[in-house]
Amino acid sequence: MADISFWPEPEKRPAIDTRAHYLDMTRKKRMYGGILLVVFVALMASGFRLAEMRNAGDFLAGLPMVYQFPAEVLSEAWAMRGNLPGLFLEFVPSLLETINIAGVATLIGALGAAFLALLSTRGLAPWPWALPLYRRTMDAFRAVPEIVVALVLIYIFGGGPVPAVIAIALHTCGALGKLFSEVAENADLKPVEGLASVGGTWPQRMWLGIIPQVAPNWLSYALLRFEINVRASAILGFVGSGGIGYDLKIAMQWGAGKYDQVVAIFLLLFLTIVAIDQLSGHYRDRLVKGAKP
Amino acid sequence: MLLDFRGVTRVFGERTAVSNVSFTVDGPCFIGILGRSGAGKSTLLRLMNRLTDATAGEVRFKGKDVLSLKGREKRDWQGQCAMIFQQFNLVPRLDVASNVLHGTLSRRSTLATMFSFWPNADIHRALDILDRLGIAEQAPKRAEALSGGQQQRVAIARALMQDPQIILADEPIASLDPMNAQVVMDTLRRIHEEDGRTVIANLHTLDTARRYCDRVIGMRDGRVVFDGTPEQLTTGAARDIYGADASFSEATTSTAIEAPDAEYAATMMA
Numbered sequence: 001m002a003d004i005s006f007w008p009e010p011e012k013r014p015a016i017d018t019r020a021h022y023l024d025m026t027r028k029k030r031m032y033g034g035i036l037l038v039v040f041v042a043l044m045a046s047g048f049r050l051a052e053m054r055n056a057g058d059f060l061a062g063l064p065m066v067y068q069f070p071a072e073v074l075s076e077a078w079a080m081r082g083n084l085p086g087l088f089l090e091f092v093p094s095l096l097e098t099i100n101i102a103g104v105a106t107l108i109g110a111l112g113a114a115f116l117a118l119l120s121t122r123g124l125a126p127w128p129w130a131l132p133l134y135r136r137t138m139d140a141f142r143a144v145p146e147i148v149v150a151l152v153l154i155y156i157f158g159g160g161p162v163p164a165v166i167a168i169a170l171h172t173c174g175a176l177g178k179l180f181s182e183v184a185e186n187a188d189l190k191p192v193e194g195l196a197s198v199g200g201t202w203p204q205r206m207w208l209g210i211i212p213q214v215a216p217n218w219l220s221y222a223l224l225r226f227e228i229n230v231r232a233s234a235i236l237g238f239v240g241s242g243g244i245g246y247d248l249k250i251a252m253q254w255g256a257g258k259y260d261q262v263v264a265i266f267l268l269l270f271l272t273i274v275a276i277d278q279l280s281g282h283y284r285d286r287l288v289k290g291a292k293p
Numbered sequence: 294m295l296l297d298f299r300g301v302t303r304v305f306g307e308r309t310a311v312s313n314v315s316f317t318v319d320g321p322c323f324i325g326i327l328g329r330s331g332a333g334k335s336t337l338l339r340l341m342n343r344l345t346d347a348t349a350g351e352v353r354f355k356g357k358d359v360l361s362l363k364g365r366e367k368r369d370w371q372g373q374c375a376m377i378f379q380q381f382n383l384v385p386r387l388d389v390a391s392n393v394l395h396g397t398l399s400r401r402s403t404l405a406t407m408f409s410f411w412p413n414a415d416i417h418r419a420l421d422i423l424d425r426l427g428i429a430e431q432a433p434k435r436a437e438a439l440s441g442g443q444q445q446r447v448a449i450a451r452a453l454m455q456d457p458q459i460i461l462a463d464e465p466i467a468s469l470d471p472m473n474a475q476v477v478m479d480t481l482r483r484i485h486e487e488d489g490r491t492v493i494a495n496l497h498t499l500d501t502a503r504r505y506c507d508r509v510i511g512m513r514d515g516r517v518v519f520d521g522t523p524e525q526l527t528t529g530a531a532r533d534i535y536g537a538d539a540s541f542s543e544a545t546t547s548t549a550i551e552a553p554d555a556e557y558a559a560t561m562m563a
Contacts, residue, residue, distance in 0.1 A: 190381075191382060191384040193344065193378070193382050194376075194378065194382030194383060194395075195384070195395060196344055197342050197344055197375070197378075197382070198371060198372065198375065198376075198395055198398050198399060198451065198455055199369065199370075199371030199372040199398060200368075200395070200399065201398075201403055203407075204398050204401075204403055204406050207406065208395065208406065209384055212384060212386040212387055213385075213386065
């Protein structure tokens with residue numbers, strides 16, 4: 001057994017010119033890379049020409065104007081910068097409403113996502129034959145944009161935060177469900193098997209065997225989703241669900257003269273998202289490494 | 294009669310992992326199952342614990358077929374038939390005492406376990422069991438912080454928490470160093486002698502089987518090819534079990550330590 005696992009003496013080895021072989025391989029790789037680059041550039045150029053033809057105006061002619069609107073907004077806001085602290089305070093209540101909508105929607109959506117994820121993960125699902133059913137349900141939740149669901153619900157229930165919560169929760173459920181399921185797929189099944197061997201029920205196995213493993217990643221995805229949902233909730237304000245989006249819409253439609261409000265609202269949204277990002281990092285660390293003594 | 298295996302068979306696709314296994318166990322004893330990798334030892338234990346379903350056959354425990362149990366009854370049976378795994382199969386992020394308390398899952402409601410409502414009596418019992426196995430001071434630590442040998446003892450504690458009639462051990466010492474392996478095997482033997490529980494262990498070294506078992510069952514390609522006392526387990530019989538030729542030598546795989554080093558053992562136990 002042992003003697004065949006070693007190479008023969010150097011002069012007895014089969015005559016393969018390794019150097020020439022390797023250089024040949026490198027040359028081939030370079031050529032493929034070059035061809036791919038040429039194809040990519042050609043596709044981009046032709047695609048741009050097509051998009052340009054379909055455009056109402058002229059992209060290149062419009063390019064210098066891109067900076068005009070932000071410049072106008074910023075210069076006006078700078079001129080009225082004394083108003084900003086007051087405006088911050090004025091918009092805080094509607095910001096809170098927006099954050100509340102996002103928070104409730106993320107919580108409900110994440111709970112739904114956790115169930116759907118566990119039901120649709122191979123190896124964990126209690127009914128493996130129903131796996132495609134739960135996956136397609138999540139796809140459907142994800143496929144419909146929040147704003148469409150919100151518009152339909154606002155039409156039925158009238159404007160307000162509840163349609164926005166439902167719309168965002170549905171989308172969150174689909175989006176997080178897929179991510180949660182991918183995390184759960186990588187979870188170690190040994191603890192689950194251990195819990196099965198003592199006679200644990202499916203919920204017990206999931207709660208004690210899977211949730212502690214996936215909690216940090218799930219939390220981090222949920223907080224990222226919360227951040228996205230704050231933005232979504234602000235946008236839904238445009239279609240009449242209240243919150244800071246409604247104020248932004250009024251200020252933007254008013255145009256010149258209220259640009260200080262526009263800037264104040266954008267700054268508030270930016271600060272909120274920075275705060276959520278910091279919080280998410282902090283709590284994720286705590287979950288992974290345990291509380292600091 | 295305690296256990297009665299009747300024609301137990303398990304087929305995975307084309308492959309027959311366990312083929313028509315029949316034997317009986319009259320009373321509490323320590324049984325070792327030997328065989329090379331893929332001989333069906335693990336599948337046999339998993340069938341008994343109901344982690345895997347059998348294709349055909351019966352396993353009668355005190356006259357009742359356990360392979361046909363479903364739902365509540367199946368979980369009750371799993372509660373009486375504890376299992377110990379090669380890779381311990383603990384929940385790594387939870388503390389040691391919680392892992393031991395998981396032994397009572399089959400008797401607790403889902404809602405109570407979700408909020409960790411363990412009865413105080415159970416918590417005391419879990420700590421007593423840990424104390425008996427010499428790892429009481431590890432109780433508040435996360436299971437993943439323990440060494441392999443300690444984790445396997447936690448797994449044994451979880452099994453004892455179930456207060457089982459039978460303990461199935463699937464290669465309990467295969468991922469442990471010789472000293473820890475001895476501690477774990479001594480523990481299992483002690484549990485059998487002091488509590489009168491039946492232990493069925495998959496082993497893969499002959500000297501372990503000879504030293505600890507009252508009865509040895511040899512499996513090859515899913516079938517029982519040897520069933521006897523450790524004294525009957527000669528080198529010839531072992532060659533049959535492993536399908537080896539005359540070049541087979543026990544010394545190559547043996548991990549026996551001739552004169553146990555008491556001092557080293559004491560440091561490992563600490």
